[in-house]
Amino acid sequence: MTRPPFEPVAERDIRIVSAQLGRPARDVVGIAARCVCGAPTVVSTKPRLADGTPFPTFYYLSHPVATAAMSSLEAGQLMVECNELLAADPEIAAAYARAHDDYLADRAHYGEVAEIAGVSAGGMPTRVKCLHAVAAHALAAGPGANPIGDLALARSTWSPDVCQCPDYGLGDEEPSA
Incomplete structure (x- = not known):
C-alpha cells in the first residue's frame, strides 16, 4: 500500500x-x-484542518459499505472482545502499540500538532474505541500492520477484494487506479 508522502489527490477522488x-x-x-x-476507501487527512482544528484521525475510512460493516461490528460488541484480547495477549498488545507508533510517524509527514501529540486514533495504543479508525489504518498500512484492524476486517461482511461501491453519481467517469 501507499504510505506517506502521497501522490497528489485527483479532483475526481475528492468528488467521490x-x-x-x-x-x-x-x-x-x-x-x-x-x-x-x-x-477511494481510506483517505489521509491533514493533522490540522484548514479551519485550525486539530484532527488526529490521519487514516479515515470513507467507503460507505466498509463504514457500515465496521458500525455493525461495533454494535455487536467486537470492541469489548478486542479490549479483552489486548489485556490478555502481550504479543497483540505490543503489535498494537507498534501500530500506534507507525500511525504517528505516518501522520508526522504532514506536520506536528501540539494539541494531538502522541494521540493516534481508534484508542491506540492501549484500548479499542473505534473499529473504523483501526480498520482504515490496517487497509492503508497493509496486513500485519495493525492487529486489531486486521481482526475487524477479517470479521467484517465487507471485503476490500470485492467492489461494493454505490453509484457516486459522477457519470461514466472511471475511478482513479
Whole structure:
C-alpha cells in the first residue's frame, strides 16, 4: 500500500470522497487505500484542518459499505472482545502499540500538532474505541500492520477484494487506479 508522502489527490477522488461522506471532503492529502474498482476507501487527512482544528484521525475510512460493516461490528460488541484480547495477549498488545507508533510517524509527514501529540486514533495504543479508525489504518498500512484492524476486517461482511461501491453519481467517469 501507499504510505506517506502521497501522490497528489485527483479532483475526481475528492468528488467521490465527498459523495461517500455526504459532505465536502476536508483537507485530504492522499488516498491511502482504494477499492478494487479504484474508488477511494481510506483517505489521509491533514493533522490540522484548514479551519485550525486539530484532527488526529490521519487514516479515515470513507467507503460507505466498509463504514457500515465496521458500525455493525461495533454494535455487536467486537470492541469489548478486542479490549479483552489486548489485556490478555502481550504479543497483540505490543503489535498494537507498534501500530500506534507507525500511525504517528505516518501522520508526522504532514506536520506536528501540539494539541494531538502522541494521540493516534481508534484508542491506540492501549484500548479499542473505534473499529473504523483501526480498520482504515490496517487497509492503508497493509496486513500485519495493525492487529486489531486486521481482526475487524477479517470479521467484517465487507471485503476490500470485492467492489461494493454505490453509484457516486459522477457519470461514466472511471475511478482513479
